[in-house]
Amino acid sequence: MSRLKADIRKTMSNLVVAPSRLSAFSLIGDTMSSPRTHITVNELNDEIVPRLDLVEKLINTTLASLIETTESDEERTRxxxxxxxxxxxxxxxxxxxxSVSRRHAAVIRATQDDDRTGGSLLQLDENEAIALDNARLLYDQVKAHARQ
Incomplete structure (x- = not known):
């Protein structure tokens, strides 16, 4: 499992996506100085997950289109x-x-049932914190490059 985590971190830190209308950008991966150790239920449900869905659709659609339309074998492979x-x-x-959702299922469920406010804090472990920071970073980069 630690080999998989190392491969994922390496991939995340080296990922470069260059869809034509997004320009080129790379993810910082786990090199961020201080990932947040808490997140609110609202941030998770109303920001992270929907934005991740949006970014995934946008980049997958763009890359699929580029793969399909390129005439260069080298470019297609890249x-x-x-x-x-x-x-x-x-x-x-x-x-x-x-993982965050499973560990904090009771708090999230209570929030969804209106028994608690969406501001309830969820504790993140190190990997969760890095991954959620990467999700935010990815969204911010896509948003910034989409404006160009």
Whole structure:
């Protein structure tokens, strides 16, 4: 399992996605100085998950289109590799979102049942904190490059 985590971290830190309308960007991976150790239920449900869904659709659609329309075998291979690395990074983020959701299911359920406010804090372990920071970073980068 630690080998898988190392591969995921390496992939996340080296991921470069360059869809035509998004320009080029790379993820910082786990090199951020201080990932947040808490997140609110509202941040998880109303920001992280929907934004992750949006980014996934946008990048997958863009990369699929680029793979399908490119005439260069070298470019197609490069885009397919980008797509695989992006999918691996998303898998890591989604696994960590699921981990947070499982560990804090009672608090999340109570929030959804209106028994608590959505401001309830959820404790994140190190991997969850890194993954959620990467999700935020990915969204911010896509948003910034989409404006260009």
């Amino acid at each position: 885009r397919e590799d980008q797509k695989r690395r992006f999918e691996l990074m998303l898998l890591s983020i989604r696994m960590n979102v699921a």
